[in-house]
Amino acid sequence: MQWADDGIVLGVRRHGEASTIVELMTRGHGRHMGLVRGGSSSRMRPILQPGNTVTATWRARLDEHLGNYTLEGARLRSSLFLGASHAIYGLTHLAALTRLLPERDPHQEIYEILESILERLEDVDQAGPLVVRYELMLLAELGFGLDLSQCAATGATSELVYVSPKSGRAVSRDAGAPWQDKLMRLPAFFMDEELEKPPATDVADGFEITGFFLARHLFEPRGLEVPEARRQFIAAILRAQPSAA
Numbered sequence: 001m002q003w004a005d006d007g008i009v010l011g012v013r014r015h016g017e018a019s020t021i022v023e024l025m026t027r028g029h030g031r032h033m034g035l036v037r038g039g040s041s042s043r044m045r046p047i048l049q050p051g052n053t054v055t056a057t058w059r060a061r062l063d064e065h066l067g068n069y070t071l072e073g074a075r076l077r078s079s080l081f082l083g084a085s086h087a088i089y090g091l092t093h094l095a096a097l098t099r100l101l102p103e104r105d106p107h108q109e110i111y112e113i114l115e116s117i118l119e120r121l122e123d124v125d126q127a128g129p130l131v132v133r134y135e136l137m138l139l140a141e142l143g144f145g146l147d148l149s150q151c152a153a154t155g156a157t158s159e160l161v162y163v164s165p166k167s168g169r170a171v172s173r174d175a176g177a178p179w180q181d182k183l184m185r186l187p188a189f190f191m192d193e194e195l196e197k198p199p200a201t202d203v204a205d206g207f208e209i210t211g212f213f214l215a216r217h218l219f220e221p222r223g224l225e226v227p228e229a230r231r232q233f234i235a236a237i238l239r240a241q242p243s244a245a
Contacts, residue, residue, distance in 0.1 A: 086236035200241035
C-alpha cells in the first residue's frame with residue numbers, strides 16, 4: 001500500500017531512540033498517523049513541528065498497519081507562532097479539535113480551512129473569528145451543526161439575534177424577548193462570512209455558543225474536558241482587544 005498527499009502536522013511523539021510517530025491531517029486521507037524513521041534527528045525536528053505543512057508519502061504492507069511516512073517540509077510556519085502566545089494556544093486547540101475527527105476518514109474541506117487558518121493565525125484580530133468558525137464547522141462535520149437559517153419558534157429569517165441552548169437553533173428578537181435570559185446572543189459574524197474582524201464582544205459571544213455545544217456533543221460524551229488551551233487562547237485574543245472586557 002502506498003499513497004502521497006499533503007498534510008498538516010498535528011502532533012509528534014517519540015518512538016524508540018530515533019524514530020517518531022507523526023499525526024497528520026492530510027488533504028485526501030484524513031487524520032492519519034505513521035512512523036518516521038529518524039524523526040528525532042536535527043534535520044527532521046524543524047519539519048515535524050505542529051502547524052507545519054508537509055508533503056507525505058505513506059507506505060505499509062496492509063492498509064490497517066501504522067505504516068511509514070517519508071516527509072518533506074512544504075510550509076514551515078511553526079516558528080512564526082513563537083512570538084505570539086495566542087497563536088501557540090490556538091494551534092494546540094486546533095489540533096485537539098481536529099483529533100475529534102475519525103482517523104483515516106477524509107475531510108478535504110476541513111483540511112483546506114485548517115490550512116487557511118494557520119496562514120492567518122498570527123493576526124490576533126482575525127484569529128478569534130477564524131477559530132470559532134472552525135469550531136462551528138467541526139460541529140457540523142460531526143453531525144451536530146447549529147441551525148441558524150430561521151427562527152425556531154416562528155420560522156422568520158430576519159432579526160435572528162439569539163441561539164437556543166436546548167435546540168441549537170436561531171431565535172428571532174421578538175420571539176426570544178420573553179426568554180432572553182435563557183438564550184445565548186447570536187453574533188452577527190455567524191451570519192456574515194465576509195465579516196473578518198467583528199467586535200470583540202461578538203467574538204466572546206461566539207465562543208460561548210460553540211463552547212457550550214462542543215462540551216455537550218463532542219467532549220463530554222468522550223469523557224474529555226474542553227482543552228485548557230481553548231480557554232488560554234480566548235483569554236489571549238480578548239486581552240488584545242480590551243473592549244471585550
